[in-house]
Amino acid sequence: MTEATQTARSGRGERSRAETDRQIRTVARDLLVTRGRAAVTLRAIAREMGITAPALYRYYDSFEDLIRQVCEDICVDLAEELAGDLAAIPEDDTPGRVFAVCRGFRAWAVRHPREFTLVFASPDTRSEPAGGAACAGLNDQATDPFGRIFLTVAGQVLITRELAVPPDEQVPETLYGDLDEFRRSLIGTLSATGLNIPEEVFSLGVVYAMLRFWVRLYGQVALEVFGRFPFPVADPEPMFESMLNELAAEFGLTA
Amino acid sequence: MTEATQTARSGRGERSRAETDRQIRTVARDLLVTRGRAAVTLRAIAREMGITAPALYRYYDSFEDLIRQVCEDICVDLAEELAGDLAAIPEDDTPGRVFAVCRGFRAWAVRHPREFTLVFASPDTRSEPAGGAACAGLNDQATDPFGRIFLTVAGQVLITRELAVPPDEQVPETLYGDLDEFRRSLIGTLSATGLNIPEEVFSLGVVYAMLRFWVRLYGQVALEVFGRFPFPVADPEPMFESMLNELAAEFGLTA
């Protein structure tokens, strides 16, 4: 019966609800961007919408819940922006696509520092409520659209180019378990998007290389956004470009 | 006259004031560690001290001001811990000292994730109030005790070992200005601690290498603390060790 009423309600009322739902998150992000993290508040959102605060509880269980969904929206937008950047690069120019997605990530981060901080520099909230290892599967970056963009580009690189990755023997043995599981998850999500990658090209060394790549990209961007370089940097972009070139050369991605 | 009263007051009353001052920051940090960032609040601190909230304004201009000083305390503690780790390593084992300080940094970060987040993953607060470039000098890591530890070890490495750093010609020209200024600042703070480093060994390539080293160390540690590796990691320590070995080999720090 409940299902019947739910499906039956999908007329005009449903669209209106989804619309205000979207508006809530839009207003929240607008406050975050223009007035900072401290200004995004249930009552401020409601005020901005000409509505009263408790009404928001018809849409979200709590303020934290709302923030979580805003984070997901941010990831979606970031992914869309990166997809737009990628659209300008020919399909077969895989190094160019790697460069584009890395540059796009940095450009987005410096253009949206508060969103970056909210999404990429908050301790993992999922670890607190549930039982840690139990919900660890949700930590998979393959689930969020931003991570998927990165992984897809990585997959394209793998099937079109010969990378300079270490042989499996050089990968620390203690990482075999985690890396292998990640590889399995990667193959799954990539084949879901139409990319079928031969098992032999997806070595542990490749997975390990992706990890190291991400560590350096993230470190560079985060330090720039947080202003935590060991010295004041006049223009961080050349530094980023230099790091990117170093990365590309090291992983055999030179054009 | 004001000076006279100030100096005259430095009897028993002054010590008591400094004591409660210390207690305020201690209680604040305790709340941060045990109950999270959201729980460190003016009133909670006062409550824990058996005191009333406005009394804290006799010691700090605002809540933000208090937080800033807590951050400095955290940096001091981190520096002391690293100094303790260093004390166990012989003076002439410079690679061992580098390893010790890097391992100590990671160990501290994973043991104190909320303190790490507060200090190392908050957007630069100093950039908002003042005029940006005007107060940029305060961004210098040489001023904070944690950065000083790192830089001192780096200086010891420089005067005792031959590093594998790129020649100045490979450093991007656009970075010359920033790097040179950082080098000047480094030489100053290092000579202040008794380390006199010959100008010629302190090349731009060396400074650039230090920057890249920090980017990778920070990225690794931050991603671990935030749980933002691209896949769930069972035991991050071997991954860190692997990164550290790679770093050491790459910069010519092998024992």
Next chain:
DNA sequence: TACCGACGGTGAACACTGTTTACCAAGCAA
């Protein structure tokens, strides 16, 4: 047509928060 229930909103309240203000007691200086 009449009813009934859910949806989405309101207003009031509660327990918090940072911050300001007026006030006050103790201690020291002149």
Next chain:
DNA sequence: TTGCTTGGTAAACAGTGTTCACCGTCGGTA
């Protein structure tokens, strides 16, 4: 003794997340 500083208090203000009782306005159904 007088006067000023120091460090504390209580009360208040504006703002926060959250809950609760209430209440129109609809859609679906008897």
